[in-house]
Amino acid sequence: MMRFVTTEPSWEIPSPRIGELMDRERAAFVQAHPRSRNLFERSRHSLLGGVPMHWMAKWPGGFPVVVEDAEGAHFRCADGHDYVDLCLGDTGAMTGHGPAPSIAAITAQLQRGMTTMLPTEDAPLVGEELTRRFGLPIWQFALTATDANRFALRLARQITGRSVVLVYDYCYHGTVDESFATLDANGEVRARVGNIGPPVDPSKTTRVVEWNDVPALESALADGQVAAVLAEPAMTNIGIVPPEPEYHAALRALTRRHGTVLILDETHTLCAGPGGCTRAWDLEPDMLVVGKAIAGGLPAAAYGMSAEVSDRIHIDMETSDVGGVGGTLAGNALSLAAMRATLLEVLTEQAFEIMFSRAERWTDGVAAAIGGAGLPWHVTRLGARAEYLFGPTRPRNGREAAAMDDFALQQLTHLYALNRGILLTPFHNMALMSPATTERDVDRHTAVFGEMAADLTAH
Numbered sequence: 001m002m003r004f005v006t007t008e009p010s011w012e013i014p015s016p017r018i019g020e021l022m023d024r025e026r027a028a029f030v031q032a033h034p035r036s037r038n039l040f041e042r043s044r045h046s047l048l049g050g051v052p053m054h055w056m057a058k059w060p061g062g063f064p065v066v067v068e069d070a071e072g073a074h075f076r077c078a079d080g081h082d083y084v085d086l087c088l089g090d091t092g093a094m095t096g097h098g099p100a101p102s103i104a105a106i107t108a109q110l111q112r113g114m115t116t117m118l119p120t121e122d123a124p125l126v127g128e129e130l131t132r133r134f135g136l137p138i139w140q141f142a143l144t145a146t147d148a149n150r151f152a153l154r155l156a157r158q159i160t161g162r163s164v165v166l167v168y169d170y171c172y173h174g175t176v177d178e179s180f181a182t183l184d185a186n187g188e189v190r191a192r193v194g195n196i197g198p199p200v201d202p203s204k205t206t207r208v209v210e211w212n213d214v215p216a217l218e219s220a221l222a223d224g225q226v227a228a229v230l231a232e233p234a235m236t237n238i239g240i241v242p243p244e245p246e247y248h249a250a251l252r253a254l255t256r257r258h259g260t261v262l263i264l265d266e267t268h269t270l271c272a273g274p275g276g277c278t279r280a281w282d283l284e285p286d287m288l289v290v291g292k293a294i295a296g297g298l299p300a301a302a303y304g305m306s307a308e309v310s311d312r313i314h315i316d317m318e319t320s321d322v323g324g325v326g327g328t329l330a331g332n333a334l335s336l337a338a339m340r341a342t343l344l345e346v347l348t349e350q351a352f353e354i355m356f357s358r359a360e361r362w363t364d365g366v367a368a369a370i371g372g373a374g375l376p377w378h379v380t381r382l383g384a385r386a387e388y389l390f391g392p393t394r395p396r397n398g399r400e401a402a403a404m405d406d407f408a409l410q411q412l413t414h415l416y417a418l419n420r421g422i423l424l425t426p427f428h429n430m431a432l433m434s435p436a437t438t439e440r441d442v443d444r445h446t447a448v449f450g451e452m453a454a455d456l457t458a459h
Contacts, residue, residue: 013375013456018408021455025415029061032419035078036066058426060415070097072436075423084441086362086431087423091268094293094384095346096436102296105341106334115332122336126302129343133275134266134288136304141331141339145267145291146174148303149230151325152287153178155305156228156261159312166207166220166229166260170398172237173230173265174291181206183399211235211397212243214250221258228261228287233277236268239389239401239428240380248283255286261309263287267301270294271432272383273352280383295338296346302339351435355384358433358442362386365446373453387430413452420448 030037040063044050049057056064066078073096075085088094095102127139142148153165153176165178173179180195181202189203207226209216220226229251235241255262264285266276270293273280278288286309291301305313315323329335363381366388370377379388389395391404405428414424422445424431431445 013409015408017456017458018412022408022412022415025412025419026061028419029415032081033061033063033065033077033079037063039066039078040064055427059418060411060426061418065418072096072098073434073438073441081421083418083421083423084437084444085423086433086437086441086445087425088432088434089292089297090425090427090430091271091432092292093297094271094432094434095296095342096434097297099296099342099346099435101341101345102298102338105337106296106298109334109337112333114334115329117328119331120333120336122333122340123331126336126339126343129340130290130302130304133343134278134290134304135275136285136288137307138310139302139304141335142291142301142303143299143327143329143335144174145265145289145301146176147327147330148289148291148301149173149176149179149263149265152263152289152303152305153228153230154323154325155309155313156263156287158314159309160227160259160261162225162227163205164207164226165205166209166217166226168211168231168235168398169208170238170402171211171230171232171235173232174267176230178202178206179230181208183208183210210399211241212247213397214247214254217251218254221254221260224258226258226260228263229255230263230265232265232267233269233272233281233283234382235398235401236382236385236430237427238398239395239404240382240385240387240430241395241398241401242380242382244396248281252284261286263289266290267292268385269382270347271355271385274347274349293347294342295335296342298335298338300335300339346435352384354435355433355437358437358439359384359386359431361439361442362431362433362445365442366449369446369450369453372450373457375453375457384433385430387428389429416452416455417445417448420451422448 040050048054051057068076068078073085075083130139131137157163167179169183171179177199180192181189182192184190189206189208191198191202207220209220234243262285264278266288267290270276270290286306288304294300359381363379363386366379376392377388377390389404390406390409395401417424
């Protein structure tokens with residue numbers, strides 16, 4: 001399921017070369033996107049930063065392209081350019097844009113009602129399919145994986161009577177407050193750089209350890225104060241950082257020994273197969289969160305739990321609406337219809353086989369270009385997801401991965417690709433395959449990546 005390719009460094013990219021190429025690419029981008037630029041300037045009068053969500057401003061070029069329409073693995077911008085979409089909504093559109101079964105289910109449900117605060121016939125079908133895929137018997141629904149993670153943490157705190165959460169350095173679990181914490185140079189928990197208005201000092205709510213560090217994990221759990229460990233099966237938002245061979249066995253044994261709830265966030269790692277890493281690697285979480293892709297791009301998420309966990313949960317019926325778990329639109333009819341169709345008809349075993357094949361082809365193409373140019377980079381694949389990092393060897397944890405990042409170089413590689421019709425995930429160098437992604441789409445990226453590698457290393 002995972003693949004790692006590396007080359008030995010043989011050439012270092014001078015900063016002036018990066019700046020020179022960035023100036024050239026930015027000028028080309030501005031010239032090619034006058035309508036997107038005009039719409040961005042108009043948006044600045046009513047939207048913070050000129051975008052619907054502030055992180056959309058992170059796209060390189062000075063402003064984001066404005067999307068006109070999207071279908072399958074492509075989209076067209078307001079200036080009429082076609083793009084191969086390897087970002088796919090940072091996993092939200094891993095199904096491809098507008099998969100026919102999801103669209104049909106959404107359209108049919110729209111005519112029957114979108115939300116009623118009551119269950120529909122789709123609810124047990126979705127729950128049963130999630131159980132089949134992930135092995136956990138009891139499920140609840142949310143609108144985002146962030147919400148699902150928050151609700152899972154609340155339930156873990158209730159059943160353990162503990163307040164502290166453990167996460168991994170440089171992890172990502174949506175906008176969960178407890179997860180925006182890091183370790184400083186002295187190994188102390190601090191708010192992560194960029195953490196906007198943390199409600200409390202994260203050292204009061206959170207313990208942080210490095211991924212793959214078993215002794216650190218054991219030490220952090222030893223006093224029996226940690227309610228839950230919240231973890232991705234493999235880190236994905238700081239580059240792909242896989243677990244070492246025995247790490248999950250140690251994680252499961254230690255959490256059981258210390259009475260800590262193990263929550264696996266499969267929102268990104270669903271790329272590893274129909275049941276994510278949990279099924280592919282035979283993992284045994286107490287709780288599991290999955291979101292983004294499971295409704296074909298419509299906002300939806302789910303969180304599952306073992307029978308042991310569900311038996312310990314107490315929800316008072318009289319005050320169940322103000323307990324901090326749930327939301328008026330959670331489990332709405334439209335989301336459930338989309339989840340049912342997407343899980344049963346789109347993200348199938350056969351679809352993942354196609355996605356894996358495309359991702360392997362993408363990885364091979366990038367690895368060949370890295371080796372041919374002598375760049376000190378490497379590329380890693382996890383199922384349908386693949387990513388390159390600006391370092392020669394695979395990182396063992398998030399801190400090592402972060403040390404390989406170079407924001408200026410990242411902006412250049414993204415803008416270079418964008419100017420040639422390729423969209424990568426803006427926050428890192430990730431490409432994701434959908435069932436609609438073709439070999440031609442992959443080869444288009446390989447050609448562009450090879451051109452960029454040659455440009456970077458030109459003397």
